[in-house]
Amino acid sequence: MATLGNIASAEASTPPVGSVDVLIGIAGPVSDEELRSRLGQSLTSLVSELSSVVAGLRVAVAYPGSNGADAANREQAGSSIRFLAYPLSGSGTGALPWLPAVAAYRGIAELAEKTEAKACILLAPDLAAVTQASLSALARPLLENKCVLTMPVYPIGKYEGLLNSSILYPFTRALYGRQIRFPLPVDFGISGKMLSRMAADVASNNRAAAAESIMWPGIEGTMIDCDTVQAHVDAVHVTQGDAVNLTTVISQLAGSLFEGAEKNAAIWQRLRGSQPIPVVGAPFAFTGSEGAVDVKPLIESFLLGSRNLQEVWSLVLPPVALLELKRMARLSPEQFHLPDPLWARIVYDFALAHRLRTLSRTHLLGALTPLYLGWVASYAAEVKSLDASAAEKRIERLAVAFEEAKPYFVSRWRWPDRFNP
Incomplete structure (x- = not known):
């Protein structure tokens, strides 16, 4: 696992690396070996596919680590793919074990500025969305200038993601007027400039509890009326339900949602109805079990x-x-x-x-x-x-x-x- 505890400062994180077209940010701790083995073939195929959109596509991968981990830069010399480390103190997780910390988004945002990335793909550290199809689905709309925010549509069973389906989705849809099916994703695509703005805004609005902050890309995007597209992503994330009890999960997610409603009250009170958000790609089939629920x-x-x-x-x-x-x-x-x-x-x-x-x-x-x-x-x-x-x-x-x-x-x-x- 990349060392996270002894990072001196963000300024010492990464030397100048030149500009890139796509920055793929891993928003949490991940081992160097797993990162390379999971990303290798997918990235090569991604570069080949998206070169038809951006000639000579340049890709960088940002992940938590120290300067010592930047040996990847030397190993990738002459390649269109770079591996870059960014500093991340603490556990690297947010309010809940499976949620990335805002600090991770801020670290990736700093690299996005340094590399002048046109498109950023934020991925959960479980790397469930690391496939050519999923990476392309999140990146292509950004590179084709169709949007500045790509939100995922995950394949779910009828008994999966019920907290999202019962509270997060209908509440955000009704208040903010956008039909974004997964308003709190752990994988999404975003322009470099918007990522920097979003991460800074979330941190400044909640400095007292920055480690516990939750970033809602769909809501933040609505606040600035940015062009948004939804894309089908073939990823199923394990939410570690045994690690945290349900009351804690509801308290963290609903509490953050309600705090946002208070902060944005002047805006959502003026909105009526909701607008569908375009969805690109074909849906993926849910492959999990669908056993009956004992009510x-x-x-x-x-x-x-x-x-x-x-x-x-x-x-x-x-x-x-x-x-x-x-x-x-x-x-x-x-x-x-x-x-x-x-x-x-x-x-x-x-x-x-x-x-x-x-x-x-x-x-x-x-x-x-x-x-x-x-x-x-x-x-x-x-x-x-x-x-x-x-x-x-x-x-x-x-x-x-x-x-x-x-x-x-x-x-x-x-x-x-x-x-x-």
């Missing part, structure tokens, strides 16, 4: 929350929502169902309570967990007999419900004391 433990977690968290929920949710939740608690497992409009309003109510600091944010976001599990139970039962395409249409209906409930959120946000149905 009984999920419903039991919801019922436990209903018994123990009524006092907390009553501080966050209006009376109508509380009545609907009590009605759900009396349903049999076969009848259990959480309607889309109710779920959308619940998420909005928690976002408002987060802004108002109605109670400790830790306790607030912890109280969202059993409600989320109730949604998962309802969704899993509903899509049990559906194929992946039909399940995706089901998520689309949920996203529309968030859009339709947005006026409710705007009203509560502007008049939290007066508008409490």
Whole structure:
């Protein structure tokens, strides 16, 4: 593993290396051996393919390391591919184990400036997206000047990525008006200038907790109205679910999402509806297992929350929502169902309570967990007999419900004391 702990300063990281067309940045610790073995053939094929777009395509790979690791530069002499190290202190991970740290993005952004990179491809350190097809999908729209931000569309099963499908995607779509299916990717393409701006903005807005910051490329891109394209990427990332409990995951992701809503309130309150974002390439098939989900433990977690968290929920949710939740608690497992409009309003109510600091944010976001599990139970039962395409249409209906409930959120946000149905 490249040494990360004894880096003196960013200024001593990398000598001048000349300009490149594409900078591929590995946003976290990775071994030199694994990096070379995984990237070798893919990069050679990528250069060959994209040379039709940019003649004499020059590619550099940025990864965490010290100056000693820059021997790669000498080894690649005469090649169109360079390996460059950037300094990264600490663990190299962000708020959650599988999320890159903002410091990694900043280190890659510095190299993007030094190399005058036209396009940057940011990859998770698990290298799951290191294939010619995925790298090309993220880079080509940038090199062809179709966009300044390429967001991935990952192949997922109907039971995969449910936190994204139930909260992150519909919430960001409704608020910011762009239908970006994966608003918090660990692989994406971006222009060098925009990456520098984005990494600097995130760090400056949260200097007190820079290591815990989360960078949302889709949201940041929306704030400056940049041209965005989505591209199908054949990568499945393991999220290390056993390493962090669900409440921590929800607290980190929903908390960051709600903080962004507060910061950007003046913008999203003016937006209505959403615009589709172009998708390029053909979708990849999900190859994981699709075993049935046992909804009984999920419903039991919801019922436990209903018994123990009524006092907390009553501080966050209006009376109508509380009545609907009590009605759900009396349903049999076969009848259990959480309607889309109710779920959308619940998420909005928690976002408002987060802004108002109605109670400790830790306790607030912890109280969202059993409600989320109730949604998962309802969704899993509903899509049990559906194929992946039909399940995706089901998520689309949920996203529309968030859009339709947005006026409710705007009203509560502007008049939290007066508008409490």
